[in-house]
Amino acid sequence: xxxxxxxxATADRFDDVQHALSGGxxxxxxxCQWWMLRNKDWQNTSRTDREEMLRHEIGAPVSxxxxxxxxxxxxxxxxxxxxxxxxxxxxxxxxxxxxLAWDDPDVWAVTCFVIRREFRGQGLNHxxxxxxxxHARANGxxxxxxxxxxxxxxxxxxxxxxxxxxxxxxxxxFAEVARPKPDLAIVQLLLDEQTG
Numbered sequence: 355x356x357x358x359x360x361x362x363a364t365a366d367r368f369d370d371v372q373h374a375l376s377g378g379x380x381x382x383x384x385x386c387q388w389w390m391l392r393n394k395d396w397q398n399t400s401r402t403d404r405e406e407m408l409r410h411e412i413g414a415p416v417s418x419x420x421x422x423x424x425x426x427x428x429x430x431x432x433x434x435x436x437x438x439x440x441x442x443x444x445x446x447x448x449x450x451x452x453x454l455a456w457d458d459p460d461v462w463a464v465t466c467f468v469i470r471r472e473f474r475g476q477g478l479n480h481x482x483x484x485x486x487x488x489h490a491r492a493n494g495x496x497x498x499x500x501x502x503x504x505x506x507x508x509x510x511x512x513x514x515x516x517x518x519x520x521x522x523x524x525x526x527x528f529a530e531v532a533r534p535k536p537d538l539a540i541v542q543l544l545l546d547e548q549t550g
Contacts, residue, residue, distance in 0.1 A: 356424050356425050356476065357424070357425055357426075358422060358423065358424055358476075358478070358481055359422075359423045360420050360421070360422050360423070360481060360482065360485035361420065361421050361423065362417035362419075362420055362421075362489070363412045363417050363418070363419040363420060363421050363431070364412055364413075364417055365409070365412055365413040367412070367421060367428075368409060368412065370421055370423075370428035371408070371412065371419075371421060371428070371431070372405075373427070373428040373470075374421050374422070374428040374429065374430055374431040374468060374470065375431055375468050376470075377429075377468075377469075377470025377471055377472065377473075378468065378469065378470055378471040378474075378512070379468055379512065379513045379516055380513055380516070381431065381466075381468040381516075382401075383401050383404075384404065385401065385404035385405050385407065385408045386408060386419065386431070386433050386466050386468075387399070387404040387407050387408060388442065388466070389433070389440040389441070389442045389443055389463075389465045389466065390407065390411075390439070390440060390441060390442070391441060391442060392441055392442055392445055393442070393445075396442075416435075416493050417489070418433060418434070418435040418439070419431055419432060419433045419434065419435075419466075420432050420434065420482060420485050420486060420489060422469075422473075422478045422481060422482050422485075424473050424476065424478075428470075429469065429470050429472075429473035429478060430467070430468060430469040430470065430473060430478040430479075430482055431466070431467065431468040431469075431482075432464060432466065432467050432482040432483065432485070432486050433464065433465050433466040434462060434463070434464045434465075434486035434489055434490055434498070435462055435463070436459050436460075436461070436462055436463075436495075437456070437458075437461045437462060437463040437499060438456070438457060438458070438459050438461075440463055440465055443456075443463060443465070443501075444456045447534075448501070448534040448535060448538060449501055449534065449540060450534075451531075451532035451534050451540055452499060452531070452532065452540055452542075453531055453532070453542075454497060454499065454542070458497075460494060460495055460496040460497065461495070461496070461497045461498075461499060462490040462495040462497070462498045462499070463498065463499050463500060463501075464483065464486050464498060464499075464500040464518065465500070465501070465517060466516050466517065467479055467482060467515075467516055467517075467518055468516065479518070479519065479522050480522055480525065480526070483518070483522055483523065483526050484526060486498075487526065487543065487545075490545065491545050495545055496544070496545055496546045497542055497543065497544050497545060497546075498528075498542065498543045498545065499540065499541070499542050500517070500518055500523055500528065500540075500541050500542075501517050501518070501538065501539070501540055501541075502517055502518035502519055502520040502522070502523050502538075502539055502541060503515055503517060503518070503519055503520060503537055503538060503539075504520040504536075504537050504538070504539055505519055505520070505521070505537075507536050507537040508536065508537035510537070520539050520541070523539075523541045524541070526543070527543055528541040528542060528543045529541060529542060529543070
């Protein structure tokens with residue numbers, strides 16, 4: 355049986371971050387900067403620019419992401435942090451239905467999962483989400499929001515599932531609060547209503 359551990363993405367783990375992001379999907383090119391930049395700014399960055407942005411981010415006192423390790427190998431990634439820092443979210447029309455104020459710094463968002471191909475099917479999304487909730491709670495979040503895909507409604511390419519899968523969030527106690535598209539939900543977990 356494999357040993358799974360979850361650790362913050364920190365500056366001293368930059369090589370592990372790159373390994374986790376490079377094993378499937380668009381993570382290597384995106385460097386998990388999609389939600390950090392408005393479209394006009396995204397269009398003006400290169401992969402190298404985005405890598406430097408990510409390097410700077412993981413040097414902050416509070417990590418913006420977590421890494422899943424399977425038997426010591428970086429196998430997955432989840433971004434979790436204040437929603438106000440993930441600039442594109444507030445400008446995404448589909449997410450306007452969120453009932454929480456966009457300028458509330460205590461609302462965090464889980465916006466990106468990457469699992470290396472060889473580690474898929476081992477429940478890493480569940481483990482990463484559980485750790486993301488704990489990370490948000492420990493760093494003062496009062497609520498967590500996410501924008502997952504309802505897979506049974508519309509089959510999507512694996513690369514399009516980076517925002518998460520609805521069933522994973524529901525299993526973790528999130529509640530659906532809006533359905534801006536038939537296959538796209540807005541879910542929330544209010545941490546101040548939980549003991550923890």
